Amino acid sequence: MAASAPIISFREVCKRYPGGYDALSGINFEVDTGELLFVTGHSGAGKSTLLKLVAAIERSSTGTVLVAGQNVSTMQRAARPFLRRNLGLVFQDHKLLYDRSVFDNVMLPLQVIGLTTKDASRRARAALDKVGLLAREKANPMSLSGGEQQRLCIARAVVNRPSILLADEPTASLDLETARSVMEIFRSFNQVGVTVLVATHDLAAISQLQPRLLALSKGRQA
Amino acid sequence: MSAWLRHHFHSWRGTIARLTATPIGTALNVAVIGAALALPLGAYVLLVNLQTLAGGFSSQAQVSLFLDRSASSDDIRSIEDRLRRESGVAQMRFVPRATALHDLARSANLSGVIGALRENPLPDAIVVTLDGNNAALAEHISQTAGGFAKVTHVQTDSGWMRRLDALIRLGRTVLVLLGVLLSLALIAVTFNTIRLQILTQHDEIEVSRLIGATDAYIHRPFLYLGGMLGLLGGLIALGLVSGGLALMNTDVATLASLYGSQFRLDSLGAPDCGTFLLFSGLLGWLGSYLSVSAHLQSVD
Structure with missing residues (x-):
């Protein structure tokens, strides 16, 4: 499924946090359009930092991070939102809003881009249907199980039809069966052309996918 | 939309x-x-x-000239002519002592007291209205008019303003x-x-x-x-x-x-x-x- 043009490119990327802690050092890799890549490593290996650099949540200390042809390392603050509209982000802690329904959580990215209520509702329901949560659209996210909350987070991430899907430890608190079902969802999006980067330490959950791996250890490529 | x-x-x-x-x-x-x-x-x-x-x-300063009781019509005309030659004088109004007494009795509800007076104690007056509220001009007119014959007292009314x-x-x-x-x-x-x-x-x-x-x-x-x-x-x-x-x-x-x-x-x-x-x-x-x-x- 991989195409030729790299959609993500890291060149000699280092990330040093204030205080002198090197989260990443000398990272070089490329991800082609439509590729599925798992970033693996133990806790503290630098997986989350790597994803944050792609999403312009953090800025590299040295080196170049290119995403869809844009140099994220030098990107202006005002340009970041427009980069993120092409990214779908899935977080370990879900980052759901518990003061609104499942449906309204998925509507949020569509409101940000200013879609009409009619079109947004249609797309939100389609995204919820893809992750098997359409029947729970009126529920509060608090009433969902851990796996369901993660699927809701995925629905919110894909509702904008992003070209890149980033997931940070999406199965961290899930049992193996649920974790595998979540990974299957990522693979299904990848199969329709979405580039997917998943940071995980849960090798068991991805064992049946036979994916490309980028292993990190103490901030370096293993 | x-x-x-x-x-x-x-x-x-x-x-x-x-x-x-x-x-x-x-x-x-x-x-x-x-x-x-x-x-x-x-x-x-x-x-x-x-x-x-x-x-x-009034936003215009006024200078009141109080005249000696012996001032004749000619004296008054002479004073008015001299004032007219001064620059900054907008208008002049002669207030006879009888009118002044009548106005005082009416405005201050003193008709009883004033009626008891044997004679009118007020002098004739000329009220000079100046162009604007220029304190320096009022002072100049006041000093000049103070030197005129038959003018006993000059009062400038712009101070309170x-x-x-x-x-x-x-x-x-x-x-x-x-x-x-x-x-x-x-x-x-x-x-x-x-x-x-x-x-x-x-x-x-x-x-x-x-x-x-x-x-x-x-x-x-x-x-x-x-x-x-x-x-x-x-x-x-x-x-x-x-x-x-x-x-x-x-x-x-x-x-x-x-x-x-x-x-x-x-x-x-x-x-x-x-x-x-x-x-x-x-x-x-x-x-x-x-x-x-x-x-x-x-x-x-």
């Missing part, structure tokens, strides 16, 4: 929802802002009324300072109110930023909220000042009638009210803008 307009629509809806979700909190915030604004607004309205009151009197003008100028300066201080207070109140609102919506702001919301998108509902708080506070201030004026006007009417005046304290006109509401809304907007900007800078 464009995406931009839809954003505004969502922001407005959210603002109304937030204002009505905590009615007591909203009412207290609006009351604080209203009270802060009512002070400079009330002072401004009083100052405007004072200026109106002062404007009711200069004092009133100076007082109004001082009041205006104090009002500007008070307005600036209380505007800063209003900005601070809105800043803090919005900061608390930001804390309650911290998660929503964080998620919105991560899914591609621009700073303007995040700012917008808070700007509306700040603007609405300022506007509602302005309405409260207008209500307080109007109520205060209505209460004061009862006493003012009684006082004015003692001086034979119909003077009343006027409220602000519609254009001034509109300007004031716009100003208070803008101050709320500014406080909100600063608050959200500070938050976004801190999380960046």
Whole structure:
């Protein structure tokens, strides 16, 4: 499924946090359009930092991070939102809003881009249907199980039809069966052309996918 | 409807929802802002009324020349001719002593006392009205006329006006300072109110930023909220000042009638009210803008 043009490119990327802690050092890799890549490593290996650099949540200390042809390392603050509209982000802690329904959580990215209520509702329901949560659209996210909350987070991430899907430890608190079902969802999006980067330490959950791996250890490529 | 307009629509809806979700909190915030604004607004309205009151009197200085009892018609004509040659003299009015006594009896309710007088103690007078309220000119005319024959006393009537003008100028300066201080207070109140609102919506702001919301998108509902708080506070201030004026006007009417005046304290006109509401809304907007900007800078 991989195409030729790299959609993500890291060149000699280092990330040093204030205080002198090197989260990443000398990272070089490329991800082609439509590729599925798992970033693996133990806790503290630098997986989350790597994803944050792609999403312009953090800025590299040295080196170049290119995403869809844009140099994220030098990107202006005002340009970041427009980069993120092409990214779908899935977080370990879900980052759901518990003061609104499942449906309204998925509507949020569509409101940000200013879609009409009619079109947004249609797309939100389609995204919820893809992750098997359409029947729970009126529920509060608090009433969902851990796996369901993660699927809701995925629905919110894909509702904008992003070209890149980033997931940070999406199965961290899930049992193996649920974790595998979540990974299957990522693979299904990848199969329709979405580039997917998943940071995980849960090798068991991805064992049946036979994916490309980028292993990190103490901030370096293993 | 464009995406931009839809954003505004969502922001407005959210603002109304937030204002009505905590009615007591909203009412207290609006009351604080209203009270802060009512002070400079009330002072401004009083100052405007004072200026109106002062404007009711002549804005031109007057010099009164009191003549010797022995002054003849020729003497008076001679004095008037000499005054006419002076520059800055707008007009002159000869007040015969009989007219002066009659006016005094009428204006000060002294007809009983004056009627008991054997003879009129007042002298003839010439009242000279000058161009404008120029103290230097009044002084010059006063000194010149003081040297004329048959002029026994010269009185300049512009002093009290200069004092009133100076007082109004001082009041205006104090009002500007008070307005600036209380505007800063209003900005601070809105800043803090919005900061608390930001804390309650911290998660929503964080998620919105991560899914591609621009700073303007995040700012917008808070700007509306700040603007609405300022506007509602302005309405409260207008209500307080109007109520205060209505209460004061009862006493003012009684006082004015003692001086034979119909003077009343006027409220602000519609254009001034509109300007004031716009100003208070803008101050709320500014406080909100600063608050959200500070938050976004801190999380960046």
